[in-house]
Amino acid sequence: MPLDKRDRPADIWGMSDPFPPPETGTALERGTVLTPRFDAAGLICAVTTHADTGEVLMVAWMNAEALRLTLESGAAHYWSRSRRSLWKKGETSGQIQSVVEVRVDCDQDAVLLKVRPQGDGGACHVGFRSCFYRVVENGALVERP
Amino acid sequence: MPLDKRDRPADIWGMSDPFPPPETGTALERGTVLTPRFDAAGLICAVTTHADTGEVLMVAWMNAEALRLTLESGAAHYWSRSRRSLWKKGETSGQIQSVVEVRVDCDQDAVLLKVRPQGDGGACHVGFRSCFYRVVENGALVERP
Numbered sequence: 680m681p682l683d684k685r686d687r688p689a690d691i692w693g694m695s696d697p698f699p700p701p702e703t704g705t706a707l708e709r710g711t712v713l714t715p716r717f718d719a720a721g722l723i724c725a726v727t728t729h730a731d732t733g734e735v736l737m738v739a740w741m742n743a744e745a746l747r748l749t750l751e752s753g754a755a756h757y758w759s760r761s762r763r764s765l766w767k768k769g770e771t772s773g774q775i776q777s778v779v780e781v782r783v784d785c786d787q788d789a790v791l792l793k794v795r796p797q798g799d800g801g802a803c804h805v806g807f808r809s810c811f812y813r814v815v816e817n818g819a820l821v822e823r824p
Numbered sequence: 825m826p827l828d829k830r831d832r833p834a835d836i837w838g839m840s841d842p843f844p845p846p847e848t849g850t851a852l853e854r855g856t857v858l859t860p861r862f863d864a865a866g867l868i869c870a871v872t873t874h875a876d877t878g879e880v881l882m883v884a885w886m887n888a889e890a891l892r893l894t895l896e897s898g899a900a901h902y903w904s905r906s907r908r909s910l911w912k913k914g915e916t917s918g919q920i921q922s923v924v925e926v927r928v929d930c931d932q933d934a935v936l937l938k939v940r941p942q943g944d945g946g947a948c949h950v951g952f953r954s955c956f957y958r959v960v961e962n963g964a965l966v967e968r969p
Binding site: 708726 | 853854856857858871873877878879880882925926927928930933934936948949950952955956957958960964965966967
């Protein structure tokens with residue numbers, strides 16, 4: 680006897696299910712319904728900024744489950760493409776991201792999180808506050824956190 | 825007789841060729857060489873902010889040619905996934921983006937542009953200054969540019 684949808688993990692019955700299917704045109708761009716446009720791999724790009732300074736902290740990926748958990752829990756969740764697993768930011772590092780605001784772009788294929796990083800206040804595993812600690816200068820990379 | 829690499833358009837001899845192949849580990853994260861990690865489709869995520877306000881204006885994609893042209897010309901170029909073509913931002917809208925700074929993240933799979941938008945000063949085709957003009961609030965989208 681087949682399991683009820685509610686009994687199955689999200690990735691079995693389709694990663695986009697927590698959200699309605701994508702709209703088009705005006706409904707997509709001016710509508711009030713969140714209909715994220717996940718890509719062929721079921722992912723959407725997430726840009727995370729510091730809620731107080733506006734600094735861009737990181738770029739990561741979300742599947743529908745990560746986006747749902749982020750909206751429901753108020754803590755940023757992502758999808759790790761390398762580990763192929765859901766990832767609550769800060770679960771091991773302590774750099775939990777308290778979500779202050781979530782925005783979506785015009786064609787709903789990217790989200791913008793404004794967060795307050797907990798723990799040491801950083802977001803990057805290399806040890807910098809932001810992952811974007813290097814500037815391209817005359818074709819070379821210069822660290823300028 | 826096969827053409828020399830230099831005689832062929834970039835997309836024939838591989839979109840990543842303007843840059844060295846990706847490094848790993850410390851060289852990737854702390855090195856001084858820009859070795860962008862384009863995805864399987866040859867694209868890298870680009871986040872564009874306003875150089876003066878820090879506001880996130882848009883998220884778009886670049887192939888190697890778009891990144892090369894952006895660095896060389898000082899005007900933002902992207903790759904349109906829907907139109908499957910190189911795209912100089914503002915070429916038709918006048919919203920040319922003068923690039924003030926380019927940053928790359930720790931694992932070099934995302935770039936951050938700080939730009940000054942020309943023309944009407946906007947970046948979004950819908951008419952807002954930023955593409956992220958909608959906030960997710962209680963599951964619905966609210967326009968708050």
